[in-house]
Amino acid sequence: MSLKVTPTGFGNNSDKKSVKEIIKRFAGETTAHGIPHVIERPKLISKIFWFTLVAAAFAVFCWQTRKLLQNVYASNTKIELINSQSVAFPAVTVCNLNKLKRSKLGNSTRWKEIVTIENRLDILQEGQNITASVEIPRNETLNRRKRENEQYQWYYDSFVNHFSDLDIVGNNNAAGYTETGVSEDDWYYTVINPTRQEFEEMGHQVQDFILDCRFNARQCKDRHFKTTQNQEYGNCFTFNGNNDEGEVERVTKAGSSYGLHLTLFIEHDEYLGSLTEEAGVRVMPHDRDIMPHPEDVGLSLAPGFSTNIGIRQVEIRRLSRPHGNCTFGGEDIGFLSNNSYNYSILSCQKKCFLDQLSTNCSCVTEGYLDYDGIRLCDRSDRMCRQSVEKDFYSNELECECPAPCRELVYNTQTTSARWPDDRNYHILRDDLCRTGNHKACTVLNDVHVARENLVNLKIYFQELNYELVEQVPDNTLESVIGTTGGLLGLYVGFSLITVVETFILIYDVIVQMCKRILPK
Template sequence: MRIRTNSSNKPPSPVVDKVNPIPTIAFVSKSKNKFRAMLEEQIEKDRSLTVKERFDIFISETSFTALTKICKAGNIFKQIVWLILVLAMLSWLCIQCFWLFEKYLSYPYEVKIELKSSQKMEFPSVTVCNRNPIRRSRFENSPFNAPEFKGLFEVWQNSQLYDKAVKSMKNQTKERYDGDGGSSEEDTYVMSQMKNNSINVWSALSDPVTAAAFYKTEDQEMVATFGYATIAANMDQSELKSYGHQIEDFLVSCRFRGMPCSPQNFTFVPNVKYGNCFTFNAFNNSQDPLYSTYSGPLMGLSLELNVQQYEYMPALAQDAAVRVLVHTRGTFPALEDDGFSIPVGFMTSVGLKVTEITRLTPPHASCATEGTIENLYQTRYGVIYEKSTCTKTCQQNIWKEKCGCVVPLYEKPENSSVCDCMNHEEQACLWEKMDQMQECELMCPNPCIEKKFEPLISMGTWPSKHYEDYLDYKIQHSSLDFMGDDKIDSDDNLAKVEVYFREMMYETIEQQKAYESQNLISDVGGQLGLWLGLSAVTIGEMFEFIMAIFKAVTAKAVRRRNRETAVESLEDCHRRLSLQEFK
């Protein structure tokens, strides 16, 4: 057989694949010059494509189905129908995307509530105060008994309604009463007539003058409390402490997790209403925080307290009790706002449920670790940030600016005077400016992390009859008030409280972002794919097509400019030759 050979040394022409425009032989050829020549040839061919040719290639290869349907429709009617459908779907897509972006920019959040268990839980701070702020034995030589405050802490009898009702009934029965037994007999007759006619003291309010005077009468306890707070606000804390009940007299017995504790485990905290208060497990007592590993009263705090009722001021303390507040360690105990009272003669059991709250920062929510103003409670007591203390500071600043004085129930700012509770003009100013306190809401956001203790309170008679003798023996050897012949009655002075965790579990309330950027991208991508059949690949194809069109237009402009430059060069050369021939 005769084999035909190619007389030429040239390699066979490469076969160009329409899918892959670069010949395969180019990758196996050993000649770099040939490979480069083929690449340049292919690049030049790609540059020579017109815009229409590039558009046709894009339509045949793109995954943009809606555009393909319009361009490849068989007739003009189908093209119009597909165009209308695509425009309708595009409009609805824009509406859907607008709603999605509106939802995203509203920064919604959801609240997740979960119940968690723990093997060890941090025990809260427990603040206790005697209901009576001033000891009677110290009142006589104190600033509270100054001449200008004479009668402020005394209880007076207000019987204006009773007197008016009796006077009215006497006038009604005067003509019918014909006895001569004197005023005593007449009073008895008047009382019987009032009972028979179901007339009580409230009947006196039918008289406008009596009603007007009655509704302007201030409560005695409120006046005495404001008076105490006003005087105390201008006193040194050490001096103020000396007039109140002392922890050594107040505390009879203390146990935590079955182990004894003492007055050294308590920290003094002044209070504008209750005087001397004392905090167990305080953050600033140079001691480590305390923990509980078991639930129930045996593993909590047990206190036996002596209220010293013989030292009570009746205008300031109308009930014999102990004020108690359970709060997060490091927070300021505002017992005038929160807390509960435990009566004497009872054992009060306080089971705690713990709730941890976690809030989001702006723009989803408005929590912060600090307020926008200086918090007086943080500055003076070193406590952590709380919305309530920040709000009180903000209100004091507004009152100081607008009224020239501040209320005595909140921490007093520097270089400020306390408003007179008996001055009606100053009181009117304070009430009027309460409408401007909305700005404090912006200055004092909620803390990002907060812990709450929800108490479940139950009571029982204490001590029991069989335990009473043992208690008497114990207190006779622990407190001077119960020693000697003049000892006080334990039933009227002792109160017991137990504070503990109900269970070793806590509830978490957490704000979480409900719609984040990844949710927006996913939803927008789903809408694009649902209504127009678009995807991320389609976006890449369109970008590639736009770049190709830009290159084609740019190359065409460059070629036109090159031709114009060449023509100008030829014309210039022709003129020069003509000049030389002429010479």
């Protein structure tokens, strides 16, 4: 008896039967609920029904899984109130609204234009006093009164003509905007732009500005303040700032009796009318590790008032990629700084602007340490500077400044009252004279002068607990796996065992097909 060997190929019935047997065996052994009905039902109509049902369930599973994967990196915000017995006190930056002391300008060539303007402002003020002393009929307008007073009119015309010589007013620019669309209110850039060294030498000094300082009912000294320069306000002084010693002041009690108490002397007689529109101080509570920008987010306090600023700390924690786009220090976006401060959105935006200004105009408008060796912009850079400012304000510089992944902010609530009181003035003056500030003791010779020169500030925590605002991911790896498994079980009847069985089926079919295709 002889055996007949049939070549392996697509037409071999034995091979077809083997694949069919593999699928039938799978249908009999699988833990899936719908697939055995599709394969083992005897009637075609029944097979079609079960196949349609399984296919529809699988389609719904795929649709819901796709929705799940689309939101796999979604996040939610969790707000929590954290109770604490001790809270780190924020850094507090205070600035005089006046940049430079008038008495320090002298008669040097560099400050000649500012001194000239100040002298003309004095003459203008004298002209106003002359006009006020003249008896004028009730029905005349202010312009008529100015024209009738020739001396006053001459002073006024001289003042306006000097500004016209500097190309700052006039030229059919009644709206106060240049042809680039940027306001020229900061016209002093076209006249003079003080350097850091000039601010240090000619600005208000900490020993004159801060007459009295108390923290947590203890006396604090000048050494507790770190001096920084700000192009808007000159010398600014930061309490509890980021210093080399690394000391952090903390409070264990809330309320106005605790925290930081300051008595500030603005030296109103030293103000420059051509550079300063307001009288008072600027204050900003902030995280001690970031650079203060009081010109953007500070509070202005008027002299002659005692101002209470109650603060509440809010800690914000954001998610980085893939859930969010925050930054842990700016390194990922190329934010590099030579100073000791950490990344913040304002610092990033200002650095982006100054980098572009340095590239396009070869000058900067802020005397930051990062730009040592680069000159400050002056009158000759006016058009170039305004062009960069216009691009910056219209978001055409494409500054990439995402939010930091961790941020401390301080919500404030402000109240104020007139200060000092008439009956308390003499006691206050005696106390200030004992501090050793001879100028304050001499200038503050009556209560009205005191109210023009003194600011009392109390800044404290309203409550020691703080608010934690945290972004948390909606989905974790465990939740995605669990939800996907639940959808498989609900719609298709699959479990992990079924998935393994399916992979084994696919492997067996592929092996059998390879046997049919490849020659022995």
